[in-house]
Each structure stands twice: as C-alpha cells, then as structure tokens.
Amino acid sequence: MFHCHNHGIILSMRIRLGYCPAPDGRFIAYGLAAGKVETGSLEIELISAKLPALNDRATRGELEATMISVAAYPYLQKRYVLARCGMSLASNSGPVLAAREPLSDGDLETASVAVPDSTSSAMLALQINHPGIRTRLLPADKIAQAAKIGLADCALLPSGDADVCRQSGLYCVADLAACWSKQNAKLPLPLTCFAIRKDLPEKLRLVIERALRASIRHALEHRAEARTFAARGTHDSACWEADPANMGTYVSEHSLDIDGPQLRAVEELLRRGRDASIVPNALPIQFVGA
Numbered sequence: 001m002f003h004c005h006n007h008g009i010i011l012s013m014r015i016r017l018g019y020c021p022a023p024d025g026r027f028i029a030y031g032l033a034a035g036k037v038e039t040g041s042l043e044i045e046l047i048s049a050k051l052p053a054l055n056d057r058a059t060r061g062e063l064e065a066t067m068i069s070v071a072a073y074p075y076l077q078k079r080y081v082l083a084r085c086g087m088s089l090a091s092n093s094g095p096v097l098a099a100r101e102p103l104s105d106g107d108l109e110t111a112s113v114a115v116p117d118s119t120s121s122a123m124l125a126l127q128i129n130h131p132g133i134r135t136r137l138l139p140a141d142k143i144a145q146a147a148k149i150g151l152a153d154c155a156l157l158p159s160g161d162a163d164v165c166r167q168s169g170l171y172c173v174a175d176l177a178a179c180w181s182k183q184n185a186k187l188p189l190p191l192t193c194f195a196i197r198k199d200l201p202e203k204l205r206l207v208i209e210r211a212l213r214a215s216i217r218h219a220l221e222h223r224a225e226a227r228t229f230a231a232r233g234t235h236d237s238a239c240w241e242a243d244p245a246n247m248g249t250y251v252s253e254h255s256l257d258i259d260g261p262q263l264r265a266v267e268e269l270l271r272r273g274r275d276a277s278i279v280p281n282a283l284p285i286q287f288v289g290a
Contacts, residue, residue: 014043015208017201018058018066020051022158024192024250025067026230031218033229037209049193050140055119064197066210070190070266071124071273074282078197081205081286084258085213088250089188089265091106095122096179098170099154100147108133108174114152121269122156122278123190125176128272129183144168153169155211157176157225160249180190180269192252197289205288216255258287 017032019025025048031037032044047063048155054073057063061079068076076154097103103111112134115123128219136152147155148163149172157164165172179187194207220259254262266285273279 002154006238007045013041013204013207014045014046015064015193015204016045016062017208017212018047018049018054018063020054020067020192021048022051023227025051025197026232027219027226027251027253028067028086028088028212030222030226030229034218034225036218036222037211037214038216040207042207042211044208045210046205052119055144058195061199064200064211066193066195068195069120070193071121071279072119073193073195073285074270074279075272076182077282077286078109079198079263081198081288081290083196083212083288084207085209085216085256086192086194087255087258087262087266088192089190089262090250091181091188091252091256092177093175094180094189094191094250095120095125095159096165096172096176097126097154097174098144098147098157098165099170099173100150100170101155102171103173103185108135111153112136113154113156113232114143114146115156116143116158120158122158122176124129124269125180125275126156126188128269128276129179142231144170152206174262183195184265184268187261187268190262190269193266202289209288213256216251219251220253239254 017179019029029046033046051069054066055068058066058068058076058080073082097113108130115135115137117123118137138146143155143157146152177189181187196208267283270279270282274281
C-alpha cells in the first residue's frame with residue numbers, strides 16, 4: 001500500500017479515503033474528486049459509502065482514512081486519530097425533529113423517533129437531551145414518511161430547518177443544533193470528522209491531512225461547482241433538499257483547521273455522552289501530528 005526507504009521518506013503511496021455521498025461529504029471531497037488537488041506521489045482512491053457503513057468499516061480499520069461521525073470516535077480511537085480538518089458543524093440550525101403535529105418538550109420525553117442512523121452525532125445529542133427517548137431505525141428515505149403516517153411520533157432529519165419541515169408537510173418541534181448551542185455556551189454541534197489510521201507513518205498521516213485540507217479549500221473557493229457536485233449525491237442520501245444552495249451547509253472556513261470553539265464543542269459532546277454512559281470515554285482526543 002505504501003513504501004518507504006531507510007530514511008523514512010515516503011516514495012509511493014495508495015490510500016483509500018472514505019466519504020459520505022450526502023452533500024457535506026461530497027462538498028469536502030470535491031477537490032479530490034475533480035482532480036484539483038496536487039497529491040504528488042500519494043494516490044487517493046475515494047470510497048463513497050453512507051455514514052453508518054463508514055463508521056462500521058472503521059471499526060475494522062478497513063480504510064486508511066475516512067469520514068466518521070464524531071459520536072463514533074469513542075469506539076474507533078484505538079485504530080484512528082482525528083484529522084484537524086474536515087469537520088462539519090451545525091452552528092445555527094441543524095438536525096431537526098419533525099412531527100405531523102406540534103409537540104411540547106414534555107411530549108418528546110415519551111415520543112418515538114424515527115432515525116436513519118444509530119451512530120450519528122445528532123442521535124447522541126438527542127439522547128443527551130432526552131434520556132430514554134425511544135427510537136426506531138429506518139432507511140433514510142423513509143424517515144419523514146414514518147412521522148407523516150404515524151409509524152413514529154417524529155422523525156430525526158439530518159439537515160433542515162422549519163422551512164424544510166414545512167416542505168415535507170411536518171412541523172419542526174426541535175432544532176438539535178439550536179438547543180445544543182443554547183445549553184452549551186453557544187458552541188456548535190459537531191457532526192462529522194475525518195479519521196486517519198494510527199498504524200500509518202506520521203509523515204503519511206500528515207500528507208493525507210494536507211490533501212484533505214486542500215480539497216476543502218478548493219471547494220470553498222469554488223462553491224458553485226462544489227455545490228453542484230454535492231447535489232448529485234442527494235438522490236442516494238435522500239435526507240437533504242436537492243437545492244444546490246443548501247449543499248455544504250455544515251462546511252465552512254472552520255473546516256480547514258479545528259479552532260478553540262470547535263475543539264471545545266467536540267470535547268463537550270463526547271464528555272456529556274460519556275457522563276451519560278452513552279459512549280465510552282474518548283478524552284483526551286488524539287489528533288494527527290499531536
């Protein structure tokens with residue numbers, strides 16, 4: 001897969017990088033997918049798979065680098081370290097609970113929720129805010145319909161706001177990112193990140209991280225093209241609106257390098273998940289180059 005000579009200089013490399021075909025994953029991967037990133041002797045094979053599958057493959061260390069849920073990191077920390085770029089965060093609005101009729105906070109305590117992914121950060125935030133809430137795992141494209149026809153009291157939509165809910169014929173009963181921000185000193189809700197395998201040489205991990213950062217930078221500098229590329233994946237993900245203007249919603253300049261508030265947000269999500277006995281302890285977080 002990769003070769004080094006005696007001085008540890010990497011001569012030729014081929015790594016597999018997993019990304020989610022949902023809009024934010026495609027937005028981040030755009031520079032690499034379009035061949036706009038100079039990778040030198042590093043050959044990157046892009047692997048597109050839904051986030052639960054990427055989380056699952058990471059438990060076996062199948063991919064050298066991959067997008068994962070922040071909430072899945074506690075289960076993967078023995079095999080992977082986190083990149084300091086590629087994080088997606090919901091700052092103002094984010095994953096929402098949608099229902100066919102308005103629900104109070106009290107109603108939510110006993111509600112059943114249709115969810116597309118049991119390993120998502122949105123799911124972790126939901127469990128932290130509503131301990132013991134009942135969930136039902138369904139295919140992503142069946143979530144909204146489940147709430148409409150009464151298979152569940154509400155649906156956890158990975159992306160959206162009140163307008164998106166109305167377009168789906170549902171009410172927005174809770175915005176998880178807004179709730180998280182209110183409860184946690186205006187911190188964003190961390191959703192996904194990129195992880196790189198621990199058994200790779202440190203120089204190789206840094207090269208992969210640089211290539212990923214360059215891909216994000218290219219997407220941010222060419223937003224129209226990147227959003228169009230991202231929109232092509234919405235048919236498969238079936239969770240986002242297909243309007244290109246909504247693509248890459250959770251990816252920003254902050255995704256180029258993790259900063260203080262971002263790091264605190266990740267640490268707080270994992271700390272609260274640990275303290276509620278939902279996920280194993282993952283603190284302190286290990287990063288590439290640390």
